[in-house]
Amino acid sequence: MTPGADRAVEPASKTRLRLWLKLLKVTSQTEAALRRRLRDDHGTTLPRFDVMAALARYPKGIKMSELSSYLRVSNGNVTGIVDRLTKEGLALRVAVEGDRRSQLARLTPMGAVAFKDLATRHEAWIDGQLGGLSEEEAETVLAILSRVGDAGDDQ
Amino acid sequence: MTPGADRAVEPASKTRLRLWLKLLKVTSQTEAALRRRLRDDHGTTLPRFDVMAALARYPKGIKMSELSSYLRVSNGNVTGIVDRLTKEGLALRVAVEGDRRSQLARLTPMGAVAFKDLATRHEAWIDGQLGGLSEEEAETVLAILSRVGDAGDDQ
DNA sequence: CCCAAGTATTTCAAGCTTGAAAATTCTGGC
DNA sequence: GCCAGAATTTTCAAGCTTGAAATACTTGGG
Numbered sequence: 001m002t003p004g005a006d007r008a009v010e011p012a013s014k015t016r017l018r019l020w021l022k023l024l025k026v027t028s029q030t031e032a033a034l035r036r037r038l039r040d041d042h043g044t045t046l047p048r049f050d051v052m053a054a055l056a057r058y059p060k061g062i063k064m065s066e067l068s069s070y071l072r073v074s075n076g077n078v079t080g081i082v083d084r085l086t087k088e089g090l091a092l093r094v095a096v097e098g099d100r101r102s103q104l105a106r107l108t109p110m111g112a113v114a115f116k117d118l119a120t121r122h123e124a125w126i127d128g129q130l131g132g133l134s135e136e137e138a139e140t141v142l143a144i145l146s147r148v149g150d151a152g153d154d155q
Numbered sequence: 156m157t158p159g160a161d162r163a164v165e166p167a168s169k170t171r172l173r174l175w176l177k178l179l180k181v182t183s184q185t186e187a188a189l190r191r192r193l194r195d196d197h198g199t200t201l202p203r204f205d206v207m208a209a210l211a212r213y214p215k216g217i218k219m220s221e222l223s224s225y226l227r228v229s230n231g232n233v234t235g236i237v238d239r240l241t242k243e244g245l246a247l248r249v250a251v252e253g254d255r256r257s258q259l260a261r262l263t264p265m266g267a268v269a270f271k272d273l274a275t276r277h278e279a280w281i282d283g284q285l286g287g288l289s290e291e292e293a294e295t296v297l298a299i300l301s302r303v304g305d306a307g308d309d310q
Numbered sequence: 311c312c313c314a315a316g317t318a319t320t321t322c323a324a325g326c327t328t329g330a331a332a333a334t335t336c337t338g339g340c
Numbered sequence: 341g342c343c344a345g346a347a348t349t350t351t352c353a354a355g356c357t358t359g360a361a362a363t364a365c366t367t368g369g370g
Contacts, residue, residue, distance in 0.1 A: 012290040016288065018293075065348060072187070101348040102348060133174070148287055194328090228358085236355095255364080256318040256365045
């Protein structure tokens with residue numbers, strides 16, 4: 001749509017590529033630091049944290065397939081992560097009434113406590129990482145990026 | 156804009172957490188789409204692409220340890236990726252004069268051609284993904300995020 | 311010259327990730 | 341009731357990732 005003028009278009013694509021590289025850099029640096037922190041200070045991993053965060057939102061449990069689509073990862077992936085959380089006593093599977101194919105994954109009481117602690121520290125830590133930004137700047141970026149990750153903003 | 160009128164009561168930490176989740180969402184969605192594209196249309200992977208991009212910047216070759224610190228991944232990681240690229244004829248290792256511990260990794264002519272093609276398509280594709288943003292918006296986000304991923308902006 | 315300490319890389323075990331295939335269970339048309 | 345096809349989950353092979361240990365080589369002090 002409206003590619004029209006062959007002069008004005010060129011700089012925009014370069015700017016967008018730079019923006020992509022910057023987005024990648026900020027998130028991967030922050031994510032790498034987060035993984036390190038989870039590992040060193042809490043003996044866990046980011047995928048485990050993500051799964052626990054999802055399970056925490058569904059106290060009554062969530063089906064494995066719903067969990068994988070919620071997290072946008074493959075079915076086989078969550079199977080392995082929930083397996084490991086279960087082995088550590090943080091999660092469990094419960095049968096679904098009336099459908100023996102499905103199982104609900106949920107946190108154990110121990111898992112819920114562990115997650116609550118993690119979540120609190122997580123929020124404070126992220127705040128520290130992004131602390132250089134004012135609330136207004138954060139809102140500005142949020143508003144602009146909302147037009148990129150547009151499809152299916154389901155939360 | 157200014158959707159934040161009634162969000163003024165929200166603490167800045169919540170806004171920053173939302174921003175983090177948004178950044179994560181945009182980059183991981185884009186990255187997932189990129190991985191899919193590389194795999195389905197080009198039979199390769201993002202790590203391979205990243206390594207090839209790094210090697211393309213050093214036509215004379217780069218030491219394995221320099222490669223891993225450039226990409227900010229572990230040594231063992233690049234060993235495996237370069238192994239696979241080598242097996243496919245896209246990269247090779249050459250001995251370093253005067254230090255038999257080191258090796259220089261570099262693209263083969265075939266690897267260089269393959270990368271050049273990939274890079275061209277990559278830039279156009281990214282532009283399409285972020286096409287919803289004006290150049291001004293992209294610049295705004297870039298300026299703000301530059302204050303987060305501050306350390307060592309090497310490109 | 312010898313060897314201890316340092317440097318460069320690879321190997322390894324464990325976990326994450328994917329898509330495809332397999333196993334299990336359900337459902338609806340007959 | 342039977343069974344073909346659909347739905348749900350697990351299993352699997354291959355690759356990515358890390359940090360630690362192992363391997364190979366270099367350097368400098370004695």
